Amino acid sequence: xxxxxxxxxxxxxxxxxxxxxxxxxxxxxxxxxxxxxxxxxxxxxxxxxxxxxxxxxxxxxxxxxxxxxxxxxxxxxxxxxxxxxxxxxxxxxxxxxxxxxxxxxxxxxxxxxxxxxxxxxxxxxxxxxxxxxxxxxxxxxxxxxxxxxxxxxxxxxxxxxxxxxxxxxxxxxxxxxxxxxxxxxxxxxxxxxxxxxxxxxxxxxxxxxxxxxxxxxxxxx
Numbered sequence: 001x002x003x004x005x006x007x008x009x010x011x012x013x014x015x016x017x018x019x020x021x022x023x024x025x026x027x028x029x030x031x032x033x034x035x036x037x038x039x040x041x042x043x044x045x046x047x048x049x050x051x052x053x054x055x056x057x058x059x060x061x062x063x064x065x066x067x068x069x070x071x072x073x074x075x076x077x078x079x080x081x082x083x084x085x086x087x088x089x090x091x092x093x094x095x096x097x098x099x100x101x102x103x104x105x106x107x108x109x110x111x112x113x114x115x116x117x118x119x120x121x122x123x124x125x126x127x128x129x130x131x132x133x134x135x136x137x138x139x140x141x142x143x144x145x146x147x148x149x150x151x152x153x154x155x156x157x158x159x160x161x162x163x164x165x166x167x168x169x170x171x172x173x174x175x176x177x178x179x180x181x182x183x184x185x186x187x188x189x190x191x192x193x194x195x196x197x198x199x200x201x202x203x204x205x206x207x208x209x210x211x212x213x214x215x216x217x218x219x220x221x
Contacts, residue, residue, distance in 0.1 A: 014055070017045075020047065024041050025041050025063070026066050029106070029108040029112060033108050034111035034112035041062070063109050067102075070105075070106055074101070075095065075098045075127070078095055081094070082094050082134060083134070088133075088135075088140075088141055089143035091134050092131065092135065093178070095131060095134065096160070099160075100174040100178060101172075104170055104171055104174055105170055107167075132150050142187055143188075145186070145187055167198065167200075168201055171198060172198075175195040176196070176197060179195055
């Protein structure tokens with residue numbers, strides 16, 4: 001999976017600086033949250049602000065570069081394995097799970113991007129092509145609904161990535177929504193219980209409600 005970030009080839013020393021800045025960005029976003037100043041990232045990387053801005057025009061470009069690297073490290077190997085799997089539907093859902101695990105781990109990076117549209121429209125090439133291949137194979141194998149299109153899959157991915165906003169960073173609360181999506185697009189619903197329910201973080205409940213109190217007759221937790 002890659003996110004479009006146009007970059008020119010770099011000299012070895014410049015490439016090392018970029019790597020240090022991206023590593024520091026992930027560390028700082030995880031430690032301080034999505035509003036961390038770029039100056040803090042530069043200091044953590046051991047470079048001057050001028051070096052950071054010479055390589056990244058703004059925070060969004062840095063965030064997308066950091067996401068790009070992590071997704072290549074964590075999702076691309078899963079894509080390769082999924083494409084080699086005889087069971088295309090199982091491979092497709094492993095790819096979706098890998099995307100969601102990466103999104104949860106780097107939730108503060110996602111939070112630093114001004115909305116999910118930039119992330120989703122920046123996704124290029126390998127991920128979309130691979131998911132399209134897996135979808136077509138699964139439909140041919142009769143394991144995925146024949147009326148599901150790539151537009152549907154793209155929108156479902158957008159919905160799932162939005163789930164990250166409703167859970168603690170690093171949580172696996174995404175597993176239940178992914179299972180619900182799997183139930184919806186498989187040709188036959190899997191015979192297994194849903195993953196455990198994870199309550200919303202208390203900070204995200206309506207101000208008039210606390211965990212255990214009822215809204216429209218149902219508790220949040």
